[in-house]
Amino acid sequence: xxxxxxxxxxxxxxxxxxxxxxxxxxxxxxxxxxxxxxxxxxxxxxxxxxxxxxxxxxxxxxxxxxxxxxxxxxxxxxxxxxxxxxxxxxxxxxxxxxxxxxxxxxxxxxxxxxxxxxxxxxxxxxxxxxxxxxxxxxxxxxxxxxxxxxxxxxxxxxxxxxxxxxxxxxxxxxxxxxxxxxx
Amino acid sequence: xxxxxxxxxxxxxxxxxxxxxxxxxxxxxxxxxxxxxxxxxxxxxxxxxxxxxxxxxxxxxxxxxxxxxxxxxxxxxxxxxxxxxxxxxxxxxxxxxxxxxxxxxxxxxxxxxxxxxxxxxxxxxxxxxxxxxxxxxxxxxxxxxxxxxxxxxxxxxxxxxxxxxxxxx
Numbered sequence: 581x582x583x584x585x586x587x588x589x590x591x592x593x594x595x596x597x598x599x600x601x602x603x604x605x606x607x608x609x610x611x612x613x614x615x616x617x618x619x620x621x622x623x624x625x626x627x628x629x630x631x632x633x634x635x636x637x638x639x640x641x642x643x644x645x646x647x648x649x650x651x652x653x654x655x656x657x658x659x660x661x662x663x664x665x666x667x668x669x670x671x672x673x674x675x676x677x678x679x680x681x682x683x684x685x686x687x688x689x690x691x692x693x694x695x696x697x698x699x700x701x702x703x704x705x706x707x708x709x710x711x712x713x714x715x716x717x718x719x720x721x722x723x724x725x726x727x728x729x730x731x732x733x734x735x736x737x738x739x740x741x742x743x744x745x746x747x748x749x750x751x752x753x754x755x756x757x758x759x760x761x762x763x
Numbered sequence: 764x765x766x767x768x769x770x771x772x773x774x775x776x777x778x779x780x781x782x783x784x785x786x787x788x789x790x791x792x793x794x795x796x797x798x799x800x801x802x803x804x805x806x807x808x809x810x811x812x813x814x815x816x817x818x819x820x821x822x823x824x825x826x827x828x829x830x831x832x833x834x835x836x837x838x839x840x841x842x843x844x845x846x847x848x849x850x851x852x853x854x855x856x857x858x859x860x861x862x863x864x865x866x867x868x869x870x871x872x873x874x875x876x877x878x879x880x881x882x883x884x885x886x887x888x889x890x891x892x893x894x895x896x897x898x899x900x901x902x903x904x905x906x907x908x909x910x911x912x913x914x915x916x917x918x919x920x921x922x923x924x925x926x927x928x929x930x931x932x
Binding site: 604605607608609611612615616618619620621622623624626627636640648731734735738739741742 | 784787788789791792795796798799800802803804806807816817820828909912913915916917919920923924
């Protein structure tokens with residue numbers, strides 16, 4: 581935990597952290613890119629998850645849908661990580677202790693574990709259920725869980741904005757001073 | 764308009780939306796989830812026009828797969844968006860980003876309806892040869908929807924983004 585705290589401290593005092601804190605236009609642009617890439621990650625994963633659940637049908641091969649979309653998902657996820665770090669950096673030590681942020685990170689971890697189990701075990705037998713037959717229960721459960729977990733990631737992410745990094749609600753018109761000691 | 768916003772903000776519905784702490788974050792989260800549904804549906808239709816995905820399927824099949832999700836997503840976005848406006852009317856109405864976003868949404872939805880009526884082939888019909896104009900139009904649509912997403916986020920930072928052009932500055 582100390583290592584993470586040290587990383588948070590380093591990020592916050594870095595030139596990038598300082599730039600994100602002081603630049604007027606950086607935060608809205610970075611946040612908008614984060615929303616756009618989150619939409620692409622969620623949207624592409626949703627298409628695959630729905631196909632596992634047989635929605636709208638099982639006619640199109642799972643492997644084909646997966647192969648076609650996975651590059652978009654990973655490219656958008658990569659940009660999400662970079663923009664996420666840029667948003668985290670200016671107040672890293674505060675976000676680090678924030679419940680909504682912790683729940684978002686746990687949800688991301690859960691999404692990763694769900695994906696690893698699916699890709700590592702269930703997906704290996706895909707030739708047997710690639711098209712025209714329902715996916716096995718394990719694949720359908722993975723698809724349903726994935727939709728729920730990614731929705732949770734987005735909900736907790738939005739919730740962070742309402743805490744402004746602190747563990748309590750801060751009204752929009754209150755401008756908290758993040759600097760320590762207070763200036 | 765400001766007087767209307769002030770009146771709206773004091774109505775019981777608006778006060779409830781403002782005072783129950785989880786309502787606005789929940790509505791915004793649903794709004795963002797729907798951005799995912801709508802933007803990806805439009806992206807898939809656009810990439811099919813450009814021949815980059817689902818080239819083995821007819822365009823009408825791709826349209827049938829994604830258009831209902833796009834329209835339903837847009838309806839949910841309109842409902843959550845309108846509720847957010849009722850909850851925070853002054854914040855929205857005093858933001859230049861909000862009005863630019865509304866203008867682009869009207870333009871984008873109108874163009875999508877025109878696109879649906881003119882370009883979409885009948886079910887089972889052979890694929891049309893998409894003209895350069897149609898291909899340019901779908902690229903333009905992606906740019907406009909991206910701008911709408913940017914403007915949506917910029918509402919919270921209107922004065923910082925637009926400076927003296929922002930009514931809230």
